[in-house]
Structure formats: C-alpha cells, structure tokens
Amino acid sequence: MNHPWRQLLHVEPKAGWLNDPNGLSDFGGLHQLYYQSSPDDPAGGGRKCWAHRTSKDFFHWSEEETVLFPDLPEDRSGVYSGSAVVLPHEIRLFYTGNVKEPGEHDYILSGRQANVIAVTTLDGSTMSPKRVLLRNGDYPADCSCHVRDPKVWKEEGIWKMVLGARTRSDHGCVLLYHSEDLAHWTFASRCTKPDFGYMWECPDFFRLGDQGFLSVSPQGLQHEPYRYQNVYQSGYFPVTGRLEEGQLGEFAEWDYGFDFYAPQTYQTADGRRVLYGWMGIPDGDYRNPTTDLGWQHCLTLPREVEAENAVLFQRPVREMEGLLDPPEAVSSNGVLPPACVLKLTRTAPCFALTLAEGLKLEYQEETGVFALDFTDEALGAGRKRRQSKGMACRRLEIVVDTSSVEVYLDGGRQVFSSRFYPRTHPVQYALTGATGTVCAVSL
Numbered sequence: 001m002n003h004p005w006r007q008l009l010h011v012e013p014k015a016g017w018l019n020d021p022n023g024l025s026d027f028g029g030l031h032q033l034y035y036q037s038s039p040d041d042p043a044g045g046g047r048k049c050w051a052h053r054t055s056k057d058f059f060h061w062s063e064e065e066t067v068l069f070p071d072l073p074e075d076r077s078g079v080y081s082g083s084a085v086v087l088p089h090e091i092r093l094f095y096t097g098n099v100k101e102p103g104e105h106d107y108i109l110s111g112r113q114a115n116v117i118a119v120t121t122l123d124g125s126t127m128s129p130k131r132v133l134l135r136n137g138d139y140p141a142d143c144s145c146h147v148r149d150p151k152v153w154k155e156e157g158i159w160k161m162v163l164g165a166r167t168r169s170d171h172g173c174v175l176l177y178h179s180e181d182l183a184h185w186t187f188a189s190r191c192t193k194p195d196f197g198y199m200w201e202c203p204d205f206f207r208l209g210d211q212g213f214l215s216v217s218p219q220g221l222q223h224e225p226y227r228y229q230n231v232y233q234s235g236y237f238p239v240t241g242r243l244e245e246g247q248l249g250e251f252a253e254w255d256y257g258f259d260f261y262a263p264q265t266y267q268t269a270d271g272r273r274v275l276y277g278w279m280g281i282p283d284g285d286y287r288n289p290t291t292d293l294g295w296q297h298c299l300t301l302p303r304e305v306e307a308e309n310a311v312l313f314q315r316p317v318r319e320m321e322g323l324l325d326p327p328e329a330v331s332s333n334g335v336l337p338p339a340c341v342l343k344l345t346r347t348a349p350c351f352a353l354t355l356a357e358g359l360k361l362e363y364q365e366e367t368g369v370f371a372l373d374f375t376d377e378a379l380g381a382g383r384k385r386r387q388s389k390g391m392a393c394r395r396l397e398i399v400v401d402t403s404s405v406e407v408y409l410d411g412g413r414q415v416f417s418s419r420f421y422p423r424t425h426p427v428q429y430a431l432t433g434a435t436g437t438v439c440a441v442s443l
Ligand code: FRU
Pocket: 019, 020, 036, 048, 080, 081, 082, 096, 148, 149, 201, 202, 261, 262, 282
C-alpha cells in the first residue's frame, strides 16, 4: 500500500529529494523529463544528479533512472540544472557542473566553478562522454562565481543560450551566448533590470506568436503583501524585440502559492509550450513531512502556456481531460476523490472552499483578494497564508492530489500551488459562494 501522501498525478521521487525540472524535450514520441535529484538524501544533501523518466501522455511514467552523476572533476559537487535541444537523431543536454573548491571561500566571489557541460544521448538514457563548453573565465569579468542553468534554443538561424548569473556587486542578470555549432559559444549580451534581486536562476526564453518571454527565478526581491511572498520568486518578463537588445517589460509571477520555483518550458512535437515547475522552494521556513518517510518534493502538473497580448495563461495539459471521470455536482460539503479536479463558478461576492478542515481558499469581491490560508498548522507543515489581488475570480479550476493543490484562477491568469498534508483521506471539503463539478482523475 502506498503512503496516503504519495502523489497520484505529480512526478515525485520514489526515494530521496527532487528539485528543478531539467532537460524537458519531446523526442522519440515520448516526453523526456529529467530533474534535479539527490537520490541518497530526502533532505537534499549528497550527490546531486539528473534523474530521468519518459511518458507518452504526461501521466503514466516509466520508472525513474539516474542518468547523470557528478563523476567528472568539472561537476564533482553536483550535476546542476540545464536543458535539452532535440536534433534529428539525438538529444543534446546542457547543464552546469558545480565545483566547490576546498579551502576558505565564500563560494560567491571565490571557491566555486560553474562549468557549462554538454552530453549527447541517442535514446534519452545512455549518455555520451561529457564535454566542457564554458568555464568561469568565459563569463564577463564582473560576474561572481554564481553563473548557471543553461537553456538553449535556436532562433534566427543560430543557437542561443541563456545563463542565470549574479554579478560581483550582487545584481541578478541573464547572460546570452551565441553558437553556430552548439560547441563553440561566444558572449553576445546580457539582460537585467535595475534593483531586481541579487541572483537570477534558471532562465528560459521562448516566443508565443511574435511575443518573446524571458522567465527567471530571481532571489533577493523585497516581499510585498500581494506578491513576492516566498523566499525566492519565479516569473517572466515580456520581451519587446530581440533578447539581444534586452527590453524587458513588467515582471509577472508564474505562481503565487507556497511551493513553486525554477520552472522550465519546452515545445512539444505538436507545437504546445509546456511548463513544469518544481513544487517546492529552497530555503523556505516550512516543511514537508514526507522527508521523514524517505522522499521529498514533486513537480507541478505539466501546464500549457498561452499568451494573450503579453500576459501568460497556464492550464493543466489537455491530456488530463481524457482522464476525468464523469462530473458530479459539488454541494456545500462532502469528500473528494483522492485525485480530482474541481471546476467552479463563483456565484456570490464571497467565495470559500475549505479542504481537510484546515486549508481555506477564499476570495472577496470587495477587496479583490484571493488567498490560500492554512488554519491548521500541521496540515500546512508551517505554511500560513499566500494572497494576490486584482483577479475577478469568476472561474476556478482546482486540482487536488493526495498532498497538493493547484488553483488556476480565471483560465489560468494566476495560479497558486501548494503542498498540504491531510491527516486522513478522503479529504473533506466545505464550499460557499460557488457552484460547479468535481471529477475524479483516474489513471
Ligand atoms: C534552483 C537551483 C539551480 C541549480 C540547482 C541545483 O533551484 O539552485 O540554480 O542549478 O537548483 O540543484
């Protein structure tokens, strides 16, 4: 019997720790998913590797395998995050080889190597020898040792790579490199915003129609009542024109919940832009009690990303619809299937859905504030309240798994993701101010 907190719809490790999604690609008729994994330690210590899974449909996955280990001098302290490009007969993977030198160092200005390393795989699992492409000396002189997380794509007939970086004077930025052959890279330009954090991790760039988007995970933003509430953030800048000219628009957060960081997108063979986030966060002050059971963290659901003007909307991939049992009307209270989707329409100025008697999702038309509020300390394992402002909150789509909830507001204009740890299953609910349906998700 699986533990009741074992997720049914979300990718999570059998044992050990998971963080960022890596190397997302569609190759050989399969979704190739890699992720940051500490197989030896559910608290995230020990060897940092890449784990691998494949799926045809985003919901049924092959067994996990560890495919990249820190076994090279240039990646001996960790096979850090990176990305994939699909070539006619192979996937080329790019990642950061992290090296911490012995000695007295702060590991910001000295003592750390950040190497961009490439490997090739013909089947997704078997890796070629590793090849180091860029080293600290290849980055601009004002960069600290924190440079990482290559994301590579092709545009204007050339290969481009973004890297997240921290300057020596503590400004987060993205470095852009160009290449003709995926092997030799030259520095092209950088993008930044004044006073916008000290480090930008996990950059990603993509276009939807004519509009470019630069996604980053900035560290060091000031918390505000209705945004930037987590220890670190993730969001995107609309980019006007070429990335090389660096015109970044207004930053918008990908997700307002407790547990979201380091997302990555890729294009599926049928042309969709799909995003996975890590449904977790580094250095948070809340916990995940599965750690005591031997595993920690999961990924978000895969989400289709669409643009309306320069605003992005996220929805669970359409494949999920095919897994839904016939809808049943929700009432004012009841119990939920172990994995389910609630599709609700708000019918009153105040909306409230309470899950497991201690997690309240609430909205008030008067203030325009939507919130996730834990009234039960144990249920949230230290999580308290996250809120946003400005949504109409007419429609809500809520995906509940055994120990997580993802709330998609108004067609996915805003999303809230959070872990929660119900004492008992099935999970009870109590609802006011909305009508709608609940569908069990059957795999
Ligand atoms: C983001 C991150 C990346 C890094 C990886 C290491 O969560 O810090 O910047 O490559 O995790 O696991």
